[in-house]
Amino acid sequence: MATTIQTTQTASREERRAGRRRPRRGPATLIGDVILGIAVLLIFAPFAYTVVTSLRPASDLVKDPLGWPTNLTITNITDAYSKMNYAQGLFSSTIVLAGALIFTIVLGSLAAYPLARISRSWATWVYRLFIAGSTVPIFVLLAPLYLLLRDAGLLNSYAGVILTYTAMNLPVAIFFYTSFFRQIPIELEEAAAIDGSGPIRTFFVVLFPLLRPVTATLATFLTLSVWNDLLVPLVFLQDPSLKTVMVNAYSLVGSYTLDPSLLFPAALLGVAPLLIVFAFLQRHVVSGLTMGAVKS
Amino acid sequence: MIHRKPLIAVAFMAPALAMYLVLILYPLVQGLVLSATDSKIGNAGNFVGAKNYVALGSDSDVMRALGITLAYAAVVVVVQNVVGLVLARALYMRPRIRQLGSTLILVPTLMSAVMAAFVWNSLLAPDGAINSLLRSLGLSTLTHVWLGDPSTALWAIALVNIWMFSGYSAAIFLAGYMNLPAELIDASSVDGAAGWRRFVSVEWPLLAPATTVAVTLSLLGSLKVFELPFVMTNGGPAGSTTTLTMLIFAKIFGGQGSFAYGATIAFLLLVLVLLFGGITQSFLRRREERI
Numbered sequence: 001m002a003t004t005i006q007t008t009q010t011a012s013r014e015e016r017r018a019g020r021r022r023p024r025r026g027p028a029t030l031i032g033d034v035i036l037g038i039a040v041l042l043i044f045a046p047f048a049y050t051v052v053t054s055l056r057p058a059s060d061l062v063k064d065p066l067g068w069p070t071n072l073t074i075t076n077i078t079d080a081y082s083k084m085n086y087a088q089g090l091f092s093s094t095i096v097l098a099g100a101l102i103f104t105i106v107l108g109s110l111a112a113y114p115l116a117r118i119s120r121s122w123a124t125w126v127y128r129l130f131i132a133g134s135t136v137p138i139f140v141l142l143a144p145l146y147l148l149l150r151d152a153g154l155l156n157s158y159a160g161v162i163l164t165y166t167a168m169n170l171p172v173a174i175f176f177y178t179s180f181f182r183q184i185p186i187e188l189e190e191a192a193a194i195d196g197s198g199p200i201r202t203f204f205v206v207l208f209p210l211l212r213p214v215t216a217t218l219a220t221f222l223t224l225s226v227w228n229d230l231l232v233p234l235v236f237l238q239d240p241s242l243k244t245v246m247v248n249a250y251s252l253v254g255s256y257t258l259d260p261s262l263l264f265p266a267a268l269l270g271v272a273p274l275l276i277v278f279a280f281l282q283r284h285v286v287s288g289l290t291m292g293a294v295k296s
Numbered sequence: 297m298i299h300r301k302p303l304i305a306v307a308f309m310a311p312a313l314a315m316y317l318v319l320i321l322y323p324l325v326q327g328l329v330l331s332a333t334d335s336k337i338g339n340a341g342n343f344v345g346a347k348n349y350v351a352l353g354s355d356s357d358v359m360r361a362l363g364i365t366l367a368y369a370a371v372v373v374v375v376q377n378v379v380g381l382v383l384a385r386a387l388y389m390r391p392r393i394r395q396l397g398s399t400l401i402l403v404p405t406l407m408s409a410v411m412a413a414f415v416w417n418s419l420l421a422p423d424g425a426i427n428s429l430l431r432s433l434g435l436s437t438l439t440h441v442w443l444g445d446p447s448t449a450l451w452a453i454a455l456v457n458i459w460m461f462s463g464y465s466a467a468i469f470l471a472g473y474m475n476l477p478a479e480l481i482d483a484s485s486v487d488g489a490a491g492w493r494r495f496v497s498v499e500w501p502l503l504a505p506a507t508t509v510a511v512t513l514s515l516l517g518s519l520k521v522f523e524l525p526f527v528m529t530n531g532g533p534a535g536s537t538t539t540l541t542m543l544i545f546a547k548i549f550g551g552q553g554s555f556a557y558g559a560t561i562a563f564l565l566l567v568l569v570l571l572f573g574g575i576t577q578s579f580l581r582r583r584e585e586r587i
Binding site: 166253271 | 298299301302304305306308309311312313315316318319320321322323324326327330338383386387389390392393396397398399400401402403404405406407408409410411412414415416417418419421423424425428429432459462463464467468471509520522523526527540541544545548549555556558559562563565566569570573
């Protein structure tokens with residue numbers, strides 16, 4: 001493992017040096033740069049347009065939807081804030097997200113530890129069972145899960161939604177934690193055991209802190225999928241006081257369909273918390289999204 | 297030293313396993329049982345055997361949704377991955393733009409489908425930005441009621457899907473590119489392989505692991521697409537954007553409350569996901585091994 005890391009590092013260093021050394025940049029490369037720049041900006045443009053439009057007065061929008069912003073206002077945003085019950089939605093979304101994160105990370109890493117260390121066939125089968133769970137689309141479970149949560153009195157409760165997200169995401173968590181545990185040398189646990197540390201203590205004090213990179217990556221992935229999800233809270237949290245940001249935003253569609261001076265700031269408020277969090281976690285965002293893309 | 301203490305090992309796994317058994321495995325079995333009944337609004341209903349499954353074949357709504365879902369997935373998988381790959385290569389070749397560029401193209405991926413739907417519903421509206429842009433470019437003949445016309449609505453939604461996730465595909469391919477052995481790239485340029493030639497014979501084969509992930513994710517994602525058509529068109533106009541997931545949702549939570557039939561269509565979706573996911577995976581994995 002150590003050698004692999006070293007080779008990739010040298011390789012990327014060499015490659016970076018080669019990139020800097022590239023001597024002549026002819027007109028062809030310049031054209032390439034420009035085309036790529038335009039393509040990137042085109043992909044980013046709808047988002048920029050959303051931000052700009054959110055800040056323009058409704059009267060300007062009617063006159064010229066694509067025009068250059070001359071007057072800026074935050075009325076649209078404050079308006080959307082109250083019409084989509086943003087404060088309440090933010091509260092619900094945060095509780096659901098925090099619960100799902102804690103449960104998935106703790107239960108997933110706990111289960112992955114013995115699964116990575118025990119090579120008996122029963123452990124392999126338990127592992128396979130977990131991984132198979134990731135292929136089941138939520139739609140297959142929708143009707144029976146609704147009935148189960150109803151009978152358990154967990155419809156319209158944060159607990160029901162948190163449990164659903166945790167179960168749905170455990171396969172991913174176990175997959176990544178298991179492969180990471182296999183890279184941690186077993187000598188570390190033996191040393192801890194000699195020092196008189198039991199398995200539980202070893203797990204929480206010695207091993208769990210080592211999992212930080214995977215945990216950050218997994219947390220990024222979970223945050224994206226849980227925060228942005230509409231289906232689960234739409235079906236299982238119908239009580240108006242429990243609705244999440246996405247469900248509240250969705251409710252706007254029926255009543256005010258195409259009004260950009262409401263929907264654009266609503267869209268912006270919906271992603272704002274994610275963008276703020278990800279600004280701090282930037283390097284984990286890409287790794288969170290490309291988890292498993294590259295064999296290592 | 298957990299491997300020497302099986303009881304403690306089981307205790308570590310127990311909470312996750314319990315949650316998995318109760319909230320995934322049990323509902324999965326319950327769903328299968330449900331699909332063999334005529335249950336409405338979740339009431340027990342009578343056992344009807346394979347009747348619901350037989351009914352799928354002669355249900356024109358289901359067959360139509362199946363066709364829509366497959367066509368949508370085919371277009372999204374091909375276009376999204378081609379665009380992603382082109383973007384990734386362009387970014388890889390241009391270290392100066394790489395960092396900023398790869399961040400900017402990921403912004404749509406961070407947006408939820410609900411938010412993307414808001415923005416694009418407005419952009420695609422009859423008087424929206426896209427049509428205004430076409431008019432101001434003197435292309436009035438190309439203006440269109442994109443989401444109101446059954447012949448364009450599904451492809452407009454596919455476009456939004458492609459817009460959202462091309463940057464994601466690009467990030468996966470770029471991660472593959474960054475992992476290419478530099479010596480090999482250097483050697484191939486010494487041998488005079490550049491441009492298209494180098495892409496076909498050196499880069500593309502070496503990108504096999506990234507291709508497996510990018511293609512599989514886009515395939516499974518597009519087969520299960522729900523929120524975009526749900527928010528953008530609610531399955532219309534004239535059912536032209538009613539995918540399998542939309543139909544499942546409508547059967548269960550629509551007026552009829554056909555829990556049993558909804559669960560049956562859901563198993564059709566599961567078969568589709570397992571079948572196409574399995575075929576693609578085994579094909580792409582075998583390709584990885586050949587290299």
